[in-house]
Amino acid sequence: MKYLCLIYVNEDALERLPADERRALHDSARVLRQQLRQHQRLHASGTVACTLTATTLRYRDERRRIEPGPATEGPVQLAGWLVLEAAHLDEALALAAHLPACRLGAVEVRPVTTAEETP
Amino acid sequence: MDSPASPALQRQVASLYQAESRRVLATLIRLLGDFDLAEEALQDAFIAAMEQWPRDGIPEQPRAWLVSTGRFKAIDTLRRRARFDASQEEIARRLEKDVPPPGEEEELEDDRLRLIFTCCHPALPADARVALTLREVCDLTTEEIASAYLVATPTMAQRIVRAKNKIRQAGIPYQVPERQELNERLDSVLQVIYLVFNEGYFASSGENLTRPDLSREAIRLGALLVELLPESEARGLLALMLLIEARRPARLDHQGDVVLLEDQDRSLWDQDLIRQGTALVERALGEGRFGAYTLQAAIAAVHGEATSADQTDWPQIVGLYDVLLRTSPSPVIELNRAVAVAMRDGWEAGLKLVDALLDDGQLDGYLPARAARADLLRRLGRHQDALRVYQEALTLSHQGAERRLLEKRVTELSSVIPSSL
Numbered sequence: 001m002k003y004l005c006l007i008y009v010n011e012d013a014l015e016r017l018p019a020d021e022r023r024a025l026h027d028s029a030r031v032l033r034q035q036l037r038q039h040q041r042l043h044a045s046g047t048v049a050c051t052l053t054a055t056t057l058r059y060r061d062e063r064r065r066i067e068p069g070p071a072t073e074g075p076v077q078l079a080g081w082l083v084l085e086a087a088h089l090d091e092a093l094a095l096a097a098h099l100p101a102c103r104l105g106a107v108e109v110r111p112v113t114t115a116e117e118t119p
Numbered sequence: 120m121d122s123p124a125s126p127a128l129q130r131q132v133a134s135l136y137q138a139e140s141r142r143v144l145a146t147l148i149r150l151l152g153d154f155d156l157a158e159e160a161l162q163d164a165f166i167a168a169m170e171q172w173p174r175d176g177i178p179e180q181p182r183a184w185l186v187s188t189g190r191f192k193a194i195d196t197l198r199r200r201a202r203f204d205a206s207q208e209e210i211a212r213r214l215e216k217d218v219p220p221p222g223e224e225e226e227l228e229d230d231r232l233r234l235i236f237t238c239c240h241p242a243l244p245a246d247a248r249v250a251l252t253l254r255e256v257c258d259l260t261t262e263e264i265a266s267a268y269l270v271a272t273p274t275m276a277q278r279i280v281r282a283k284n285k286i287r288q289a290g291i292p293y294q295v296p297e298r299q300e301l302n303e304r305l306d307s308v309l310q311v312i313y314l315v316f317n318e319g320y321f322a323s324s325g326e327n328l329t330r331p332d333l334s335r336e337a338i339r340l341g342a343l344l345v346e347l348l349p350e351s352e353a354r355g356l357l358a359l360m361l362l363i364e365a366r367r368p369a370r371l372d373h374q375g376d377v378v379l380l381e382d383q384d385r386s387l388w389d390q391d392l393i394r395q396g397t398a399l400v401e402r403a404l405g406e407g408r409f410g411a412y413t414l415q416a417a418i419a420a421v422h423g424e425a426t427s428a429d430q431t432d433w434p435q436i437v438g439l440y441d442v443l444l445r446t447s448p449s450p451v452i453e454l455n456r457a458v459a460v461a462m463r464d465g466w467e468a469g470l471k472l473v474d475a476l477l478d479d480g481q482l483d484g485y486l487p488a489r490a491a492r493a494d495l496l497r498r499l500g501r502h503q504d505a506l507r508v509y510q511e512a513l514t515l516s517h518q519g520a521e522r523r524l525l526e527k528r529v530t531e532l533s534s535v536i537p538s539s540l
Contacts (some may be wrong), residue, residue: 001290088292089242092301111289 003084003092004112043083049058049079076105124173143185145230154283163192232347239308247282351406355413358399362419365392381428393423411447433463450481469493485516506532
């Protein structure tokens with residue numbers, strides 16, 4: 001199965017980290033992605049720019065509304081994503097547990113299908 | 120034509136259903152990979168048994184017969200569905216191809232454990248874990264579970280359906296967790312069992328204070344878990360439930376009102392349960408890898424051996440609470456410790472601790488904290504203060520029998536306090 005891992009962090013807390021700690025964090029995430037790729041567990045991954053860059057679009061009463069910021073507010077913000085290959089949820093959770101974001105923020109794991117696979 | 124099942128055979132099948140249906144279901148879920156399909160297959164297998172056994176006699180290994188028949192019935196079901204949904208044909212073909220080897224006894228016992236761990240998976244909401252466990256592992260009907268938890272049957276049915284959908288869609292595996300995850304996952308199982316027990320023992324709402332059926336199911340589950348997975352904490356939880364259950368006959372008076380531990384008629388306590396519980400605690404403590412349930416059971420065992428509140432070994436209880444607070448700090452346990460300190464060192468010492476806890480704010484909406492404070496004030500003869508705190512406590516209570524106890528205290532105190540005050 002394919003599992004999408006949504007990586008959430010607190011942007012302000014991340015910002016406040018000393019530069020070397022932040023770099024170490026990014027390094028360990030990169031190493032993890034490499035390992036996952038080597039074991040053919042990583043389909044794709046990416047980062048999401050900070051919420052300051054977010055724009056939210058809604059249609060209400062036939063009118064388009066454009067608003068700054070993310071669609072939902074919360075203590076943590078979406079910062080990246082990975083698509084993992086795992087036999088089942090427990091395996092996906094065991095893999096995702098290595099992500100540094102688990103300690104720093106939160107990682108949400110959900111099964112996904114790609115458009116071609118959807119029945 | 121099939122001969123109809125004789126009453127004797129019907130009874131035999133009924134008792135076989137009682138003894139084996141959960142085992143058969145657990146194995147069918149593994150073989151079929153789907154809860155609903157397995158449940159349907161289980162029913163079909165028993166229907167087939169009622170049709171065929173009168174003619175052919177009861178098979179030598181009824182359980183294996185039921186599993187194998189259920190599996191074929193499931194393949195038939197998928198074939199029927201394939202007329203409307205072609206994707207079902209593929210599943211049916213795959214099931215037909217993968218003929219399971221005759222299961223080893225150990226594998227089949229593992230199926231029961233798989234079922235428990237899957238129903239109690241932490242990826243499911245807590246209320247759904249409870250509902251699913253009672254439905255699948257304990258074989259309570261949705262109606263029974265709904266009425267035990269005082270929710271409408273459709274609500275409970277939806278909770279169960281959603282949980283099964285999540286298991287299917289999120290790919291929650293049907294397996295006993297790996298060693299390194301076992302403790303974390305066992306916690307979730309123990310929590311579900313204890314939640315069921317507590318709902319049966321201290322009903323959180325409604326007029327009836329206890330629902331013995333739920334407690335009985337929880338104890339059965341606890342015993343099954345100890346049988347299948349002999350971990351210390353599983354033993355500790357079973358011990359705790361048995362030791363609390365032992366006090367049930369003394370817990371309510373003839374009007375159905377709560378009798379507090381210190382006022383209970385201890386001759387009503389079930390000594391057999393106390394013996395069983397105490398033996399389990401001693402064993403769990405001896406194994407050295409115990410946790411919060413075992414420690415709470417040890418405290419309950421100390422109460423269990425005391426002939427009265429005064430005769431209780433309070434220093435030992437305070438000591439056990441100290442250990443418990445180190446392993447699992449919680450304001451509720453601090454409160455219990457404070458009450459034990461009051462028994463050991465006097466009301467004033469206990470009140471000091473309870474006041475400090477309440478000042479801390481963490482127990483603000485927690486009724487037992489108010490009630491404990493009111494009680495200590497009353498014992499110290501500070502009736503006016505006690506009355507005020509009992510009244511505060513009443514505003515927090517939603518439970519009939521609990522309210523009556525508080526109201527009784529308010530009435531008693533009001534008659535003691537001169538009305539001019």
